[in-house]
Amino acid sequence: MSTSVHETVTAQDEVTDLLVELLRIDTSNPTHPERPAAEWVAAKLDEVGIDSQIIEAAPGRASTIARIEGSDSARPPLLIHGHLDVVPADASEWSVDPFAGEVQDDYVWGRGAIDMKDMDAMTLAVVREWTRNGRKPPRDVVLAFVSDEEAGGVQGAHFLVDKHRDLFADCTEAISEVGGFSLSLNEATRLYLIQTAEKGINWLRLKASGAPGHGSLLHEDNAVTRLAEAVSRVGRHEWPVVVTDTVRATIAGLAEVTGMDLDPDDVDSWLPLLGEAARMIGATIRNTTNPTMLEAGYKSNVIPSKAEATIDARFLPGQEDALLETLDTLLGEGVQREFLVRDIAVETPFEGALVDAMSAALKAEDPNAHVLPYLMSGGTDAKSFSTLGMRCFGFSPLLLPADLNFMSLFHGIDERVPVDALKFGVRVLDRFLSNC
Secondary structure, eight states: OOOOHHHHOOHHHHHHHHHHHHHTSOOBTTTSOSHHHHHHHHHHHHHTTOOEEEEEEETTEEEEEEEEOOSOTTSOOEEEEEEOOBOOOOGGGSSSOTTSOEEETTEEESTTTTTTHHHHHHHHHHHHHHHHTTOOOSSOEEEEEESOGGGTSTTTHHHHHHHOGGGTTTOOEEEESSOSEEEEEETTEEEEEEEEEEOEEEEEEEEEEOOOEETTSOOSOOHHHHHHHHHHHHHHOOOOOOOOHHHHHHHHHHHHHHTOOOOTTOHHHHGGGGGGGHHHHHTTSSOEEEEEEEEEOSSTTEEOSEEEEEEEEEEOTTOHHHHHHHHHHHHOTTEEEEEEEEEOOEEOOSOSHHHHHHHHHHHHHOTTEEEEEEEESSOOTHHHHGGGTOEEEEOOOBOOOTTOOGGGGTTOTTOEEEHHHHHHHHHHHHHHHHOO
16 A cells, blocks of 8 residues: 555654744734644644634633543543643844744744744654554543733633633643753763743832822822832842742752762752852742832822722742732832732642653763753643642653753843754653653
8 A cells, every 4th residue: 555645754753844834823922823823733633633722701812622541542642732822922123033933054043933833843743653653542632722821821821721621631641841951061962951840920000199299399109209118128129038848859860960069958069060050040939029020100290099000910839828928028118019910839749650751861862961850930821720639741852953042032132942952842742652
């Protein structure tokens, strides 16, 4: 029996083209809804005979959900989730058009190239190849390409969990973004960091009030001054170091890899060893409160009656109450806070069959791989899906050049991913899904 050209296309062959196509669909949140990307995903699944459904939380805020039957459907399914939205990009700051999906210098460039349309494309490439070849995963796999992650997931994963939990209720484990990427300690040693925990989110609006008046007069009851002083106290506060179980596991693994005696509580003994990742890991040993927006007034010679600010606060697992109590003392009198987005921290042990499968797949493709857990300073849709009882992991595998400052590309200028890293990720995901 002859084999058609279509059937011989492999995941490695098409992953770059899939990513390029997806990058060219502008899904900047909140201005460009995800519906066109959700329809594109559904069409790519339909091409190989995978049924899916598109669910909207609001007009245009669409997610695509599919379920692939495994060899043993009696086992709890694995969820693979990825978001379709991206943060905005100012084209004047970029070397290329951020929504052109250009391939240059063996990289795919564009907003979403690593956050996280690369994982969307790798997942699609693998399941399309498996379906073309009649292969089945060991258990059912649920695919969720979701909206609104970059705005906290209210019209994405949170909506799906609240209104369509039956689609995921029997899933016990999940993988998604920001994990499984390489960090080179030297030419012969690479760490692969799998995300097993992430900080919680308190996006807060601060409000100060005062008496309005003429800008030329003495004026002690000034809302702008009151707010500015509070924001300064919050932004300059030095939060104490808190070493979580996940960070202790990271440092224990780092000590084993390096042969060094590292004390997790002595941060200066191990943080510099992490190179470019030190900035990210350094943000996971304390709570953080960063002022991000200010708004007050309407005329230069008028003292306004109110002023507002936005704070991006992130807390470690188990630390939300401590963060809010300290924050309230920093704000002082006359400044109130309210939640814009409030979401949980998540943490799961670095153990079990799924962790073994991730580690084995990485080591099979890179013999110099050393696989460690880590706590991420940001947040993902794992916050939503973990409320259904799932153990959630960041596993979007990439073998990266040693000199690439990978973490700076998240929400950064000239976001890009190596073509070879995409192909590596496809191979790792293929191995992983064969043994999950």
